[in-house]
Amino acid sequence: MKPTVAILGAGALGEILAGGLLRAGWSPDDLSLADRREERCSELTERLGVVCHLDPVLAAAGKRVVVVVVKPKDVPGLLEQIKDDIEPGQVVLSLAAGVPLSVYEKALGEAAVVRGMPNTPALVDEAITAYAPGKHVSEEALNEVASVMEAVGKTVVLDEQLMDAVTAVSGTGPAYVYLLAEALTDAAIREGLPRHAAQLLVDQTLKGTGALLAETALSPIKLRAQVTSPGGTTAAAVHVLEESGFRAAIEDAVRAAAERSREMGEAAGNASGVAGE
Ligand SMILES: NC(=O)c1ccc[n+]([C@@H]2O[C@H](COP(=O)([O-])OP(=O)(O)OC[C@H]3O[C@@H](n4cnc5c(N)ncnc54)[C@H](OP(=O)(O)O)[C@@H]3O)[C@@H](O)[C@H]2O)c1
Structure with a gap:
């Protein structure tokens, strides 16, 4: 069964992912988007038929997989908004380049978090997404994350310490x-x-x-x-x-590229009060 999905950050990658999920057979009713710009939200709802909220908490409510697709610098702010509303049955999938799992785990406590790095061939369903599970991720949650990213291509599971290398090789x-x-x-x-x-x-x-x-x-x-x-x-x-x-x-x-990814991760860790890897 296809897990319900919330996409928080309806920019370039968020739109690509939503489009891929629809092509792969997700119903618009099983998806939601969030973006902080009203006109971007209405434009996407009109184009994709998927509801878009200005409040990420509303978009995430009741969805199994909550995908974070905002720029790394915006991750701490977004986590501040959603931190009290992530339920035990949900898994947060972060696609923000360089942001360590520790940033999410510090903000969200025991929540299941997965860090993924896709690439833009997702637009033609030919992405490669590497992803690393955090401390509290069940096998079921990991399978749900895999099914979401397989909508736009292939996937591989790796340790988090290799994600900067992944960013440098397939992300870039x-x-x-x-x-x-x-x-x-x-x-x-x-x-x-x-x-x-x-x-x-x-x-x-x-x-x-x-x-x-x-x-x-x-x-x-x-x-x-x-x-x-x-x-x-x-x-x-x-x-x-x-x-x-x-x-x-x-x-x-x-x-x-790998060094730059590491620096960005450290900056995100510092911005949220958690040391980067
Ligand atoms: N594009 C790629 O090739 C690619 C590949 C792999 C990973 N990534 C990762 O994906 C993430 C997004 O990249 P992108 O290129 O899609 O960026 P983007 O086009 O800037 O999209 C991010 C969107 O999220 C919105 N946003 C920011 N904070 C928000 C909040 N608190 N609530 C709701 N919406 C919010 C932004 O609004 P504003 O316009 O107002 O800022 C923007 O519309 C980045 O972290 C990047 O590292 C991207």
Whole structure:
């Protein structure tokens, strides 16, 4: 059975999640939204047919899964609003980047809390969400959280200490791929391809390669070996990329994103009086 869901914070990700749940068969009656801007609330109710409250307590009332989708800086304020109204049967799923479970557990006491990190391919039901359960989460609650996030893609359970790395790899990951797409499109145009053809070649290459990676059991090394003939074009191109530090640049970028996520978590912990991880 599909758990009822409240989405607190009806911004970009909140809307994506609500849309995904509706596509996955949730009834609008089993969902609720909360946002602090009246016009945003009415716009979403009109578009999605889901009730939207200005008061997050009203949105959360009676819902099994309460998803927190506000910016990290707004989490302490939101917790202050809902802290006395979370019931034992409810599970709070935080999608706020970098905010530790300890911030929620301090504000909400014994409440079941799960920290998750999805990514924007949720818009086309191709997200990956990693999530970490807090201290008071039952198996049933964890299954409910999984079913909510599986509406927009795949899921994996990990320890909370790995969430900054997850943020850096898959949360931020789409931006790395967009940058690659931009660079490859520019390179294609430089080689004389018309823009529309360059975009089509790049988009479909990324989509097809992603599908191969996800759908075959082969590692990227094996898949790359399959397209690398001795003395051929791929070998020449990969040599240039390796020599230019492509691999090290990716590793440094991921390290920088993970460190930033850690700093944001510490700031959120400090703002709420709880030390970050
Ligand atoms: N977008 C992504 O790709 C992505 C991916 C993974 C995780 N996340 C996480 O998801 C969270 C939301 O991101 P977003 O991009 O969707 O942000 P967003 O577009 O700013 O949406 C947040 C919404 O929540 C509203 N809000 C803030 N405090 C509230 C309160 N107390 N009660 C009701 N509504 C409240 C905001 O109103 P105002 O406009 O007035 O501020 C805004 O409409 C962030 O913590 C982010 O780290 C995002």
